[in-house]
Every structure is written in C-alpha cells, then in structure tokens.
Amino acid sequence: MTAVAVNTYTHSVTYLADNILKSFKDIIRLSGLDPARFANDRDTNMRAIKTWLGSGHLEQVFLEVFNPRTGELIVRWDIDIVYGWSGDGSFWTDIEQLKYHIRKAGIAPSDASYDIVLKNKVGRPDVDGWGPGSSRSTAGFVRHSLGSTIEHHGLGASAAYWRKN
Numbered sequence: 001m002t003a004v005a006v007n008t009y010t011h012s013v014t015y016l017a018d019n020i021l022k023s024f025k026d027i028i029r030l031s032g033l034d035p036a037r038f039a040n041d042r043d044t045n046m047r048a049i050k051t052w053l054g055s056g057h058l059e060q061v062f063l064e065v066f067n068p069r070t071g072e073l074i075v076r077w078d079i080d081i082v083y084g085w086s087g088d089g090s091f092w093t094d095i096e097q098l099k100y101h102i103r104k105a106g107i108a109p110s111d112a113s114y115d116i117v118l119k120n121k122v123g124r125p126d127v128d129g130w131g132p133g134s135s136r137s138t139a140g141f142v143r144h145s146l147g148s149t150i151e152h153h154g155l156g157a158s159a160a161y162w163r164k165n
Contacts, residue, residue: 057124
C-alpha cells in the first residue's frame with residue numbers, strides 16, 4: 001500500500017509542476033512576452049519545482065513581469081501551493097479562469113522582461129541552477145485572487161496576480 005501512496009504523490013507532484021509551468025507559459029505568451037527564455041529554462045525550472053514540491057518545501061511560485069531598465073515590477077502572477085488539499089481526489093487545471101484574468105491584466109509593454117521566483121520553507125534541499133533570491137516589491141500593488149487553479153490528489157495550487165493600485 002505504501003508504494004501506491006508514494007506513486008500517487010509522485011504523480012501529483014509531476015502533474016502540479018507541469019501545470020504550474022504550463023500556466024506560466026500561457027501567461028507569458030498571452031501577455032505578449034517572448035517565451036523563448038522560458039522554454040530554454042524549462043528543465044531547470046521543472047527540476048526545482050518537482051524537487052521542492054516533493055520535499056514539501058515549496059510555498060509559492062512567482063512570475064514577475066518587470067521593466068528591464070528600472071527593475072520595477074509591472075505585474076506579478078502568484079501560484080500558492082496547498083499541501084493536503086481536501087478536494088475530491090480528482091485532478092484538474094482551470095485554464096479558462098486563468099485566460100480570463102490574463103486578458104483582464106492586459107498586455108505587457110513590448111520591452112518588458114520576466115523572472116520566475118520560487119519561495120521555499122527553511123531547510124529546502126539544494127537544486128543545481130538555483131540559489132537564494134528575492135522577489136520585487138509589491139508596494140503600491142493590489143493582489144487579485146483567482147482561487148483554486150490546479151488540483152491533484154491532495155496537492156493543489158491557487159493563483160493570484162498583482163497589479164498597480
């Protein structure tokens with residue numbers, strides 16, 4: 001029975017990690033940003049997200065869209081990780097909800113850039129290509145929650161975005 005539980009959790013980690021990255025790819029593409037760098041970094045991002053989801057250390061994943069000249073935040077997309085989600089055990093990703101809010105947030109300026117930031121609990125294992133970092137300030141921004149976005153057998157994620165007040 002333990003092997004089945006481990007296999008299900010491993011599958012949930014893979015499903016959630018894959019759909020977090022797919023959601024960010026959609027946000028990048030539908031916001032008018034160039035997805036080339038994101039595509040090039042996909043393996044490194046997937047390795048980090050899967051490792052820290054699997055260990056229970058991953059708390060949030062941010063997609064920060066910013067002005068490359070000033071470093072100032074333009075919009076930020078958050079995915080908050082929920083361990084022990086009490087859903088019905090099904091698996092789903094609410095793509096339409098995400099697309100609606102991408103349209104609502106609007107197209108990014110043509111010269112905008114983006115970064116992926118992972119927020120972890122203390123004691124996380126090391127992952128090659130990742131180290132300590134920080135996120136840009138959200139002062140003067142308002143957070144808009146989208147609610148539950150991804151769920152798979154007790155592991156879930158909810159999304160939100162930040163825009164200028």
